[in-house]
Amino acid sequence: QKEVEQNSGPLSVPEGAIASLNCTYSDRVSQSFFWYRQYSGKSPELIMSIYSNGDKEDGRFTAQLNKASQYVSLLIRDSQPSDSATYLCAPLYSGAGSYQLTFGKGTKLSVIP
Amino acid sequence: NAGVTQTPKFQVLKTGQSMTLQCAQDMNHNSMYWYRQDPGMGLRLIYYSASEGTTDKGEVPNGYNVSRLNKREFSLRLESAAPSQTSVYFCASSEARGAYEQYFGPGTRLTVT
Numbered sequence: 001q002k003e004v005e006q007n008s009g010p011l012s013v014p015e016g017a018i019a020s021l022n023c024t025y026s027d028r029v030s031q032s033f034f035w036y037r038q039y040s041g042k043s044p045e046l047i048m049s050i051y052s053n054g055d056k057e058d059g060r061f062t063a064q065l066n067k068a069s070q071y072v073s074l075l076i077r078d079s080q081p082s083d084s085a086t087y088l089c090a091p092l093y094s095g096a097g098s099y100q101l102t103f104g105k106g107t108k109l110s111v112i113p
Numbered sequence: 114n115a116g117v118t119q120t121p122k123f124q125v126l127k128t129g130q131s132m133t134l135q136c137a138q139d140m141n142h143n144s145m146y147w148y149r150q151d152p153g154m155g156l157r158l159i160y161y162s163a164s165e166g167t168t169d170k171g172e173v174p175n176g177y178n179v180s181r182l183n184k185r186e187f188s189l190r191l192e193s194a195a196p197s198q199t200s201v202y203f204c205a206s207s208e209a210r211g212a213y214e215q216y217f218g219p220g221t222r223l224t225v226t
Contacts, residue, residue, distance in 0.1 A: 032213050043203055043217040044156070088156070092213050099213055100171065103156040 004104035006089050012110045019076040021107050023089030026070065032092040033065060033072045034101065039085045048074060079111045115139055117218035119204050125224045126194045134189040134221050136204030142216075143209045145187035146171075147179060149200040150220075156203070162187055164209075194225045 003026040013019045021035075032051050036044035050056045050063040050072065062075040072091070076083055086106040093100050117138045126132055138145065147159040158171030162181040176198060178190045187206075191198055201222050205215040 034214065043220050046214055046216060049214055100158055100161070101213070101215060105153065105155040 004089055004091060004102055006087075006104035006107045008105060009108040010110050011107055012112055013079050015079060015081060015111055015113050017079050019079045019083065019109055019111070021074040021076075021087050021089075021109065023072045023074075023104055024070055025072070025089075025091045025102075027091065027093050030067075030091040030093055033063070034090040034092070035061075035063060035072075035074045036088040036090060036103075037085045038088060038106065044088055076109075079109075081111045081113050084109060084111045117204055117206055117216055119202075119218040119221050121221060122219065123222050125226065126191075127226055128195060130194050131190065131192050132194065133191075134202055134204075134223075135186070136188065136218055137186045138204075138206040138216075138218075139185065140206060140208075140216070141184070142206035143184070144207045145181065146205040146207075146215060147177075147187070147189045148203045148205065149173065149198075150203060151200050159189065159202075191223075194223075196225050199223060199225045 005024045035048040037047045038044045048061050048063040050065045053065050056063045060077045064073045086108045088106045089104040090101040093102050120135045143164045146161040148156045150156050157173050159177050160179040162168045165184045168179050180188045201220050203220045204218040207215045
């Protein structure tokens with residue numbers, strides 16, 4: 001059973017602060033990791049992908065990966081009310097010739113003006 | 114460039130009725146996926162098609178069938194709908210097995226009474 005664990009939240013941060021979203025996964029074989037943002041009533045939107053250990057920055061978003069600890073995180077700097085959404089962590093699991101994303105249940109982020 | 118489109122957006126069925134959810138993508142992607150999303154359960158893979166002409170079961174395939182009609186279109190059929198199939202259904206696509214970033218359609222909200 002492949003597990004993806006995220007704190008369900010809600011995580012509340014004031015506008016302008018750094019929001020830190022965390023995810024742990026059970027499968028050591030995973031090589032690729034994705035963060036999706038999902039607004040209420042909308043579909044998931046890909047915001048970050050990370051494939052190697054360390055940090056990857058894209059604008060206000062930084063993804064951090066530590067494969068030894070089976071841990072991936074997403075930092076959102078200068079948080080805005082428009083960042084209020086649920087964030088889904090999705091490691092890619094591979095096996096028997098197939099490649100499948102397994103999604104965590106998501107962390108709900110609320111940015112308070 | 115519409116990305117991934119799904120029809121219908123909303124549907125109400127009675128138990129035992131059948132219906133087909135349609136999905137199309139215009140990104141020339143090879144792989145397509147069907148997910149369902151339920152409160153507290155996260156996104157779960159129903160079926161996927163790694164390439165035109167192939168389909169495979171995901172985590173929760175029971176009660177569903179799929180057809181990869183051509184490279185653009187991937188449909189999901191409920192032969193005899195049950196209340197347990199009340200959910201939001203998302204279609205997604207990715208360039209290939211070697212490119213795992215998946216892009217989602219807007220979803221279909223299905224209620225089975």
